[in-house]
Structure formats: C-alpha cells, structure tokens
Amino acid sequence: MPSSNGSKTVLLGLGNLLMEDEGVGVHALRWMEAAYTFEPTIQLVDGGTAGFELLPLFEDNDRILMIDAVEFGKEPGSITVLEDDQILTELTQKMSLHHLGITDVLSSAKLLEYCPQKVVMIGIQPFAIDNVTMDLSPDMQARLPKVVATALSILESWGIHTSAISAS
Numbered sequence: 001m002p003s004s005n006g007s008k009t010v011l012l013g014l015g016n017l018l019m020e021d022e023g024v025g026v027h028a029l030r031w032m033e034a035a036y037t038f039e040p041t042i043q044l045v046d047g048g049t050a051g052f053e054l055l056p057l058f059e060d061n062d063r064i065l066m067i068d069a070v071e072f073g074k075e076p077g078s079i080t081v082l083e084d085d086q087i088l089t090e091l092t093q094k095m096s097l098h099h100l101g102i103t104d105v106l107s108s109a110k111l112l113e114y115c116p117q118k119v120v121m122i123g124i125q126p127f128a129i130d131n132v133t134m135d136l137s138p139d140m141q142a143r144l145p146k147v148v149a150t151a152l153s154i155l156e157s158w159g160i161h162t163s164a165i166s167a168s
Contacts (some may be wrong), residue, residue, distance in 0.1 A: 006090035009160060010149065011041040014102065016049050020091050021126035021140040025067035028147045035148075036162040038155070051105060054165040058109035063118045065154055067147065068102070070123030077143045077151055078125040087121045118158070122150050 011148065013029025016022045026046055033044050043061070047054055072080055081089050091103050106119070124147055127139040136144065150151060152162055 009063040009155075010057050010061045010065070010160060011042055011044045011155070012047045012054070012057065012064060013045070014047045014049075014066055016133050018132055019129045020135070020139050021124075021129045022069045022129045023134070024069045024124050024126065024136060024140055024144070024147065026031045028067045028144060028151065031144065032148055032151065035165055036152075037165060039161050039163070042155070042160055042161075050104070053100075053113075054105050055108060055114070058105065058116055059112070059114040062116055063158055064088075064116050064120070065151060066102070066119070066121040067151055068121060068123060069126040069129070069159055070121075072123060072125050076093050076127040077139060079147060080125075081122060081125045081141075081150065082121045083153070084119055088120065089164070090123075120154055122147065122154070129138045 010136070011029060011032065013027075014025040016029075017026055018103075021082075026048060029044055029046055045054075045057065063073075067085075072078065072090070074080070080090075088103060088106050109115075123144070128137045128139075131137075155162065
C-alpha cells in the first residue's frame, strides 16, 4: 500500500522455519505483525524460502526491508545491516538454498531495472541451524528483541511510525 507520501514499503521476513535460527526473519516479521501497527501502512510479507516469486516486490515497491539469518562468519547473534549493492557483495556464502534465491532475485531485479529507492537487509548470524525444529534457539529468542528494534529503527528513519497493539 502506498504511504502518505506515495511511496510503497515492504517488510520482508525470510528464512526456513524448519531449520531453527534460519527462520529468524519470519519469526521477527510475525512478532512485528502481532505487536505493532504501522503508519503509514506498509506491506508485511512472509517470504519464507521463496526465490523468484519475490521479484514483483522489487518492481512494485519503493523501499524493501528484509530480515534474514545470514552466515557472515561473525559472532552468533551479530546483526549486520546491509544497504543496496552491499547486499549482493556480502552474500557470497550461501547458508541455505533460499540465499541463492535472494541473490538471484536481487541480480534479476537489477537487470530488469526494477529499482526500489532503497533495499536494506538486516542479517543475523545464527546460533544454530542444525536441528529440525520450528523454534528458535534460546539464544536467538533472547536476541529477537534487538532484531525487531533494528527493523523498527530503520522503518522510523523512512518515516514509518509504529504503535504497539494493546493486549485486550
């Protein structure tokens, strides 16, 4: 949906929910969807492990914020924010099949001249991806508030304000 200034923004959670911390992007998205409203309204998308199915998002939107587990070779729980061309440059190690999809989508979007004004990725170094479970590791669960706070800060810098949804 367009914001009040006409720009369209997507918050995109990525990851495989069956591989423990690999699903952190989707977990963060679901938390934000349940806990906040966004003004102006943005589109929240569970991208899961989708690849080229995400390409229309790059054609149709002005700003895209992605959240994903990324193997950076850093301390587990480290959060790295990448912007625009940095994303393709830094995503050289593939942690899972969907990373190939994301780099392919970004490269294809560039070739097709689908040029959002801003593409940002919040990458989180996972603690564990070896267990088949839909739950984040306890360490990643403890890190999730920082991931969400990072996303909210970026959205705020884009003029998107949040309000906590009150529990009834």
